[in-house]
Amino acid sequence: MNVVTIAVRNVTRNKFRTTLTVIGVAVAIVAFVMLRTVVAASSIAVDFAAKDRVASRHKVSFVMSLPRHYIDTLRNIRGVRAATWANWIGAKDPRDPDNFFATLAVDPESFLVVYDEVSVSAAEREAFIHDRQGALIGDVLARKLGVKVGDRITLQGTIYPGDFTYHVSGIYRATRKSFDRSTFLVHWDYMNESLPEARRDQIGWMVARIDDPRHAADITRLIDRTFENEDAQTLSMSERAMNLSFMAMFSAVLGALDVVSIILLGILLMILGNTVAMGVRERTNEYGVLRAMGFLPRHVVFFIVSESIVTGALAGVLGLGISYPFVQLGIGRWLEENMGGMFPYFRIDPVSAVAAFGFALVLGAIAAVLPAWRASRLTVTDALRRQD
């Protein structure tokens, strides 16, 4: 036996109260981990953005398009190694119109060069490139749609009017966490031809792969200068900056999540503090007995603080034990399948998990400081007189 044994045993003293406390704190930890995962998942597109990619869109707005011939000019700009483009086509699965997923019309060959994190077998790649009605589908979306290579699937156009039948040429995986595995890629040519003459040959945005990421700022300035005297001027930025500007739309929400995270930690602190205070009050006489034997005030502080830390640790283990299957096998998969555009990779960030456990320990210690200090300040005779 040692002093730690006593602290650990004391945790089990009032099993009902300890259980409620551990569950309460564990729930707070699950909520904390969830919120931090949302925040971390929201910034994945920024954190894992390719450093050697720059994106250009219409200077006025995302929703305004650029002439198709810009891509040829872009490819000739110094420092640009490869370039591609895409259009948002907003098609839906008529069998399940509420199932939202990104549908992009792309130039297959150049798209797969610029986005080399799109991993697909050579045979499927070739099939996609050479079949105008071919579609390359993310593995998460394919699973959800219940399609496999060789299947046909018809989507209903919104921006592009009409029904479009595609052949599933391939199913891709992503080697970079920032790339959505729920995207439906089709041929730009095929979609372009479906439009009335007046709307043809327009592209949504361009993405260039550059030779040297260190020159990204210079290249984006050069791209915008190149088109500054055209009717449609561009706004270019690094992929990271582009993703950041997209995230900025949600900055208020993310800020609110940060505040809620702090509030959760406060709740955690109060739950633990309340339990510790009750325990200390009930055991004041016992601390008096220990002091009478010769234990010092610092020993009393140690007993109380270590007991609270043990409680926090138990809650931390339980909280993470619940969080992992809940997020990794449950809500995380659901979000990746259903909101892959926003959360392409929704998994618990190890840093968040370590932080949650660390907070449980640290707040356990902090929660005990005041009750421990008060108990240690009592004279031995006063403590011995307490009989709660």
Next chain:
Amino acid sequence: MSEDVKKTDAAPLVELRGVSKTFFRGNEPIHVLEGLDLSIAEGSFEALMGPSGSGKSTLLNLIAGLDKATKGSVKVAGHELMSMSDAQLAKFRSENIGFIFQSYNLMPVLTAAENVELPLLLTKLGRAERRRRAETALRVVGLEDRVGHFPRQLSGGQEQRVAIARAIVSDPRILVADEPTGDLDRKSADDVLALLARLNTELHKTIVMVTHDPLAAERARVTHRLDKGALAA
């Protein structure tokens, strides 16, 4: 002094001279002990009796180094307690005093052996040696077969005997007992008193016991009667 002295020739282990203790209730002073002199010889077994509020427990606390007198000299086992800091008093208690309380005050989450081992955590003894000494102390009080029992699995008398084992495990010179039989039935009380008497005679422990029980006081060699903060004349 109106002590019933049965006889002791040893040198004083406890010596109080002109001891006063005053508490304050708000601004109002309450004089619990006034100008008290007391000597307790080493190896003695002495009882402190008196009505409630007479200052028995306060006197016991001063002897045990749990509290400090307002005035006077308190010398125990060669230490002048009045001049000691709180930390020094704690060390003094751990080395010289064994406590026995009315309501046993065992830790419910520890076994009998672990409760007895508790004071030894303040020593440099190793785990095995602490355990060995705790088991020896339990054997002295006749509870060698209850080593692994928790307090809730013991009777009141057995709990008090565990508390006595805890009090003697660090081999202190003085045992202070505050109403050690107050919560026990007559049979258990007699067993506990017999045990204290045996510790006094066989292990030569000096025992100072506060009690209301005349039968308990009869076991002591000396009985001091306190009344209104002074030893009754």
